[in-house]
Amino acid sequence: MATHGAENWPELAGKKVLIVDSCTQIGAESARLLSSLGCSVALASSDKEGLESQSAELHVESTSEQNKIVTFPVDFWDDKSVEAMINDVIVTFKELNVFVYASGPLKEDSIESFKMEDLDAQFHRNVRTPLLLTKLVSPYLIRTKGCIVNVCSIMGYRPFPQALTYGSAMKALIHLTSNAANELASKGVRVNAIVPGAIDEHSAEEKDVTTNPKYKEFQDYNSKCHPIGRLGTREEFARAILFLVSSQSSYTTGEILTVDGGRHVLDRDV
Numbered sequence: 001m002a003t004h005g006a007e008n009w010p011e012l013a014g015k016k017v018l019i020v021d022s023c024t025q026i027g028a029e030s031a032r033l034l035s036s037l038g039c040s041v042a043l044a045s046s047d048k049e050g051l052e053s054q055s056a057e058l059h060v061e062s063t064s065e066q067n068k069i070v071t072f073p074v075d076f077w078d079d080k081s082v083e084a085m086i087n088d089v090i091v092t093f094k095e096l097n098v099f100v101y102a103s104g105p106l107k108e109d110s111i112e113s114f115k116m117e118d119l120d121a122q123f124h125r126n127v128r129t130p131l132l133l134t135k136l137v138s139p140y141l142i143r144t145k146g147c148i149v150n151v152c153s154i155m156g157y158r159p160f161p162q163a164l165t166y167g168s169a170m171k172a173l174i175h176l177t178s179n180a181a182n183e184l185a186s187k188g189v190r191v192n193a194i195v196p197g198a199i200d201e202h203s204a205e206e207k208d209v210t211t212n213p214k215y216k217e218f219q220d221y222n223s224k225c226h227p228i229g230r231l232g233t234r235e236e237f238a239r240a241i242l243f244l245v246s247s248q249s250s251y252t253t254g255e256i257l258t259v260d261g262g263r264h265v266l267d268r269d270v
Contacts, residue, residue: 011247013038014067016093018086019100020074020133023050025199026151027102029238032058034245039098040068042089048073068092076104076129086136096140098245101130102151103173108162119165126169127176134180138189145188149244150177151237152195154260174256181254190253192244197260198222200231227262 012034019031022043035041035058043058045051051071058069070092075081090096104125109118130150141148155163156170174193181191209216223229240259243249258264 009037009242009246012245015039015097015245016042016095017098017100017245018042018044018089018096018137019102020044021046021102021104022054023047024102024105024151025201025234026196026237026241027100028054029234030100030102030241033235033238033242034098035067035069037242038067040070040093042070042072042093044072044074044085044089046074046076076125079132082129082132083136086133090140095144096137097144097146099133099137099141099146099148100151100241100245101133101148103130103153103170106153106155106163106166109164109166110162111164114164119168122165122169123172126166127172130173131176134176134191138184138187141189142184142187147190147192147245148177148180148184149241150191150193151241152177152193152256154195154197154258154264157195157258157264177256178254185253190244190249192249192252192255192257194237194240194244195256195258195260195264196232196237196240197226197263198231199234199237225263225266226260227265230261232259232261 017034017039019027019041021027022031023045031041031043031054041058043051043054051073055069055071072085072088074085107118107122134148150173152173153166153170155167156174160167174195177191177193184191206212207215222231237259240257244252244255244257
């Protein structure tokens, strides 16, 4: 795949992109990468403070006066708020080329510990909301022959301890992606997903094994349960999204792209 200078992705310049939830790690990095390539990016999240910080950072990094960075606070629990956000994005951008949905966070639970409100919350945030958003953005993506990328999780592929309701919702989001791809392909809209593995969130200081010996234990464990020998970075996940929204994947739809260092091929975790 080409390098990530804007000159290598000329077809992305001026594209209108909506990222929900832009304040997740992968959402934020995708916003930064696509903005740097000349896209106008709508950042949508329920985290108002996070949106303000993210917008300020991207405006500083922006090298073009043409690509806009616009924020849209949204309440995922209120359908009217979600609908109003989409309306505002279209009023602002006039069109939409790319929609990226970054799923909500994991809440640990199990058969013995989960509560029905946990199940309701996970399916609302990670199934109901993306389904509603897909319905709302589809007419605009059909006009531009655009694309959708959902950010799922390896926990939707295989069982993990303490991930009962989240993993179930991720499985449903993967199935939603496949169904939407099948339905929208004839209308010129591609729908794909990435299934990221775990992200290495440690700072450089935390990675210093001379002062933090526990990080060495952490490294040893992840080198065993990831055949590639390490955790992923949010930059690597964002580059997978970049591929799926670019013309380099023009013949790709319904793809569930696993980006997890090979963890999904293991029979079980160590």
